[in-house]
Amino acid sequence: MERSITWFFLVYCCCCCCCCLASLSTDQSALLALKACITSDPQNMISTNWSTTTPVCNWVGVTCAARHLRVAVLNISYFGLAGTIPPELGNLSFLVDLQLTNNSFSGTLPVELARLRRLKLVSFGYNNFKGEIPSWFGSLPKLATIHLSGNQFTGSIPPAIFNISTLQVINMSKNKLSGSIPRAIRNLTMLKDLYLSYNNFEEFPTDIGTFDQLEILDLQFNSLKGHVPLSVFNMSSLITLSLSRNSLGGNLPDNICQHLPFIQGLYFDENQFDGALPSQLWQCKWLLVLLLFRNNFSGTIPRNIGNLTHLQDLALSDNKLTGTIPDEIGYLQNLKLEKASKSFDIECEMLSNVRHRNLIKIISSCNQSQFKALVLDYMPNGSLERLLYYEEYCSLNILERLNIMIDVASALEYLHHGYSVPIVHCDLKPSNILLDDDMVAHVADFGITKLLGGGDSMTETMTLATVGYMAPEYGMEGIVSRRGDVYSFGIVLMESFTKKKPTDEMFVGEMSLKRWVADSLLSDAIVRVVDANLLGKEEDHDFLNKRDCLSSIMRLALDCSAESANERISMQDAAITLHKIKNNFLKNIAAV
Ligand SMILES: *[C@@H]1O[C@H](CO)[C@@H](O)[C@H](O)[C@H]1NC(C)=O
Ligand SMILES: *[C@@H]1O[C@H](CO)[C@@H](O)[C@H](O)[C@H]1NC(C)=O
Ligand SMILES: *[C@@H]1O[C@H](CO)[C@@H](O)[C@H](O)[C@H]1NC(C)=O
Ligand SMILES: *[C@@H]1O[C@H](CO)[C@@H](O)[C@H](O)[C@H]1NC(C)=O
Ligand SMILES: *[C@@H]1O[C@H](CO)[C@@H](O)[C@H](O)[C@H]1NC(C)=O
Ligand SMILES: *[C@@H]1O[C@H](CO)[C@@H](O)[C@H](O)[C@H]1NC(C)=O
Ligand SMILES: *[C@@H]1O[C@H](CO)[C@@H](O)[C@H](O)[C@H]1NC(C)=O
Ligand SMILES: *[C@@H]1O[C@H](CO)[C@@H](O)[C@H](O)[C@H]1NC(C)=O
Ligand SMILES: *[C@@H]1O[C@H](CO)[C@@H](O)[C@H](O)[C@H]1NC(C)=O
Ligand SMILES: *[C@@H]1O[C@H](CO)[C@@H](O)[C@H](O)[C@H]1NC(C)=O
Ligand SMILES: *[C@@H]1O[C@H](CO)[C@@H](O)[C@H](O)[C@H]1NC(C)=O
Ligand SMILES: *[C@@H]1O[C@H](CO)[C@@H](O)[C@H](O)[C@H]1NC(C)=O
Numbered sequence: 001m002e003r004s005i006t007w008f009f010l011v012y013c014c015c016c017c018c019c020c021l022a023s024l025s026t027d028q029s030a031l032l033a034l035k036a037c038i039t040s041d042p043q044n045m046i047s048t049n050w051s052t053t054t055p056v057c058n059w060v061g062v063t064c065a066a067r068h069l070r071v072a073v074l075n076i077s078y079f080g081l082a083g084t085i086p087p088e089l090g091n092l093s094f095l096v097d098l099q100l101t102n103n104s105f106s107g108t109l110p111v112e113l114a115r116l117r118r119l120k121l122v123s124f125g126y127n128n129f130k131g132e133i134p135s136w137f138g139s140l141p142k143l144a145t146i147h148l149s150g151n152q153f154t155g156s157i158p159p160a161i162f163n164i165s166t167l168q169v170i171n172m173s174k175n176k177l178s179g180s181i182p183r184a185i186r187n188l189t190m191l192k193d194l195y196l197s198y199n200n201f202e203e204f205p206t207d208i209g210t211f212d213q214l215e216i217l218d219l220q221f222n223s224l225k226g227h228v229p230l231s232v233f234n235m236s237s238l239i240t241l242s243l244s245r246n247s248l249g250g251n252l253p254d255n256i257c258q259h260l261p262f263i264q265g266l267y268f269d270e271n272q273f274d275g276a277l278p279s280q281l282w283q284c285k286w287l288l289v290l291l292l293f294r295n296n297f298s299g300t301i302p303r304n305i306g307n308l309t310h311l312q313d314l315a316l317s318d319n320k321l322t323g324t325i326p327d328e329i330g331y332l333q334n335l336k337l338e339k340a341s342k343s344f345d346i347e348c349e350m351l352s353n354v355r356h357r358n359l360i361k362i363i364s365s366c367n368q369s370q371f372k373a374l375v376l377d378y379m380p381n382g383s384l385e386r387l388l389y390y391e392e393y394c395s396l397n398i399l400e401r402l403n404i405m406i407d408v409a410s411a412l413e414y415l416h417h418g419y420s421v422p423i424v425h426c427d428l429k430p431s432n433i434l435l436d437d438d439m440v441a442h443v444a445d446f447g448i449t450k451l452l453g454g455g456d457s458m459t460e461t462m463t464l465a466t467v468g469y470m471a472p473e474y475g476m477e478g479i480v481s482r483r484g485d486v487y488s489f490g491i492v493l494m495e496s497f498t499k500k501k502p503t504d505e506m507f508v509g510e511m512s513l514k515r516w517v518a519d520s521l522l523s524d525a526i527v528r529v530v531d532a533n534l535l536g537k538e539e540d541h542d543f544l545n546k547r548d549c550l551s552s553i554m555r556l557a558l559d560c561s562a563e564s565a566n567e568r569i570s571m572q573d574a575a576i577t578l579h580k581i582k583n584n585f586l587k588n589i590a591a592v
Pocket of ligand 9: 274296
């Protein structure tokens, strides 16, 4: 008996191993076939690494499942590869995730990939794939996420896609898809995110259905006509509804928010909506962003939009609206204020008198426990955050960014030195820098602003601010001083010209935005850290002028964000230096 069990195990194990080996070698030949189809590998990611002398499971971008030692994940995103996809890739039969995001793969997607029946996630985003979206996607029974954005797919979405009942995320933005948004999409009842923006879709079927799970519906920058189907306003999980830049028209329903309890962003700008603004907008109580500009809305601005206590971004310009934005808007319910004291009234009073071209006008009305700051001017060009990161908008050149930062410097200089009592903003960051029609920047959000009554600093028991921008002594010890704002200013300055957030995932461990910029200055590699849109080509006649200007800006930014508060320069000096940098830049342009 014992013996037969031993035998059994021996035989079983042998078979099992052989079969694993055989199959892993299938995986290996599939990957080698892919390697053979790669025509360019500038970072040498695959060419040396994917070698038969090392086990497949150690190859870069490859992850094997521990249980059966077969390739489960192939993620070669951002490797900078060019080439085509071979049919052999369809032999990776245990593959669960396939990610090729942001390379330059081209050609068509081979039908053999339909054999990857375990696939849950595919991303072919940001490559050069062309032609129609293949209908074989429909035979991947477990697919949950499909990313095809940033390619050149044409035609309509194949109906077979709507047969995959497990789909939760569809991203087909930035292609050349056209026709109608298929009615069959209503079959995808598990859908959470649907991104079809930046295509040429024209029709929005009236019976698109109601998705209970849908959180993001992004259809901006298409050519959609007609009315928004009422069922859209019935999608009870929606958080973001983005319909910007289409040709949609008609009225918005009065009770638009009644069935959207979680909505945070309504983007209706640049369409042809008309009639009155929905009177029940106040029901969207979590609304952060409401963009209605460039439409044909008429009538008055309903007072009760003042009840939208979380609103951060409101744009109503270019309509036929009359009246003013109600006082209550942007009402800040204070962010647990401990001291409901007399001095608080004085602070409120003072803040309400602060006036500067580069500060958002604040009128505060204070009573014991509340501080209301209200925004009177609306800023059609949104925030610096929006300008930097919403791709379609980030065409800001060096001079425009310099002007914005000079405005910010003037605002802070005024707060710090232009008033009887120094005022510390405490929360400077790109989303608090708003731009008006003329691209003049205005610093906003005085929710946690502090007045320095006596002395150069004070200590707070509770620090609120934003990670990445807050000075170390403020974050760790609660020390509020003007130098803390100077630190944040330095970080925002770096961010504005590198287009990298201090919280970017590349900054881990020792590496921070500051360190990265400082290293680049030491090694004369500024070109590698600044936003690539800014510099142009090395042979351009103005390249050197731009490079020198950017180096000076980065040096200033580092002087502002020195780790130790005592080593930081003052806001006055920062503003003067920035002006000088701009003048030099202009002088050299004129000289070329
Ligand atoms: C391939 O890359 C992986 C991950 O970077 C690394 O661990 C491995 O040593 C590399 N192998 C070879 C042969 O270069
Ligand atoms: C795939 O690789 C990219 C780049 O290395 C990485 O950012 C991304 O998180 C990876 N995806 C997954 C699901 O691990
Ligand atoms: C893998 O796929 C290719 C093409 O689809 C096929 O010719 C080959 O026989 C398959 N099997 C193995 C074990 O490589
Ligand atoms: C794709 O990668 C390139 C560099 O290869 C980068 O410039 C670009 O921003 C990336 N695009 C996206 C959408 O990540
Ligand atoms: C959807 O799936 C059903 C059953 O699996 C099949 O009969 C039908 O042809 C599929 N529809 C499309 C459009 O692929
Ligand atoms: C959508 O679902 C209906 C009913 O379940 C089914 O008859 C139809 O074939 C499905 N359409 C697609 C394209 O899968
Ligand atoms: C979907 O694609 C858009 C680009 O069109 C991109 O900005 C967005 O981050 C993608 N969404 C996800 C969840 O990756
Ligand atoms: C919205 O949903 C309710 C029930 O939740 C339903 O009675 C109503 O007909 C729906 N309206 C539309 C336009 O889908
Ligand atoms: C706006 O409404 C007026 C009539 O009130 C109409 O003449 C005009 O064409 C509309 N404009 C747009 C862009 O729909
Ligand atoms: C909305 O605000 C008004 C004052 O503008 C107030 O009278 C009304 O009670 C508020 N409604 C709700 C539902 O909060
Ligand atoms: C003071 O607060 C109360 C509610 O706490 C509010 O009803 C009243 O309008 C406030 N007064 C002023 C002047 O804002
Ligand atoms: C700023 O707003 C003006 C007027 O609304 C517009 O012409 C301009 O294109 C906007 N600029 C940016 C960068 O969005």
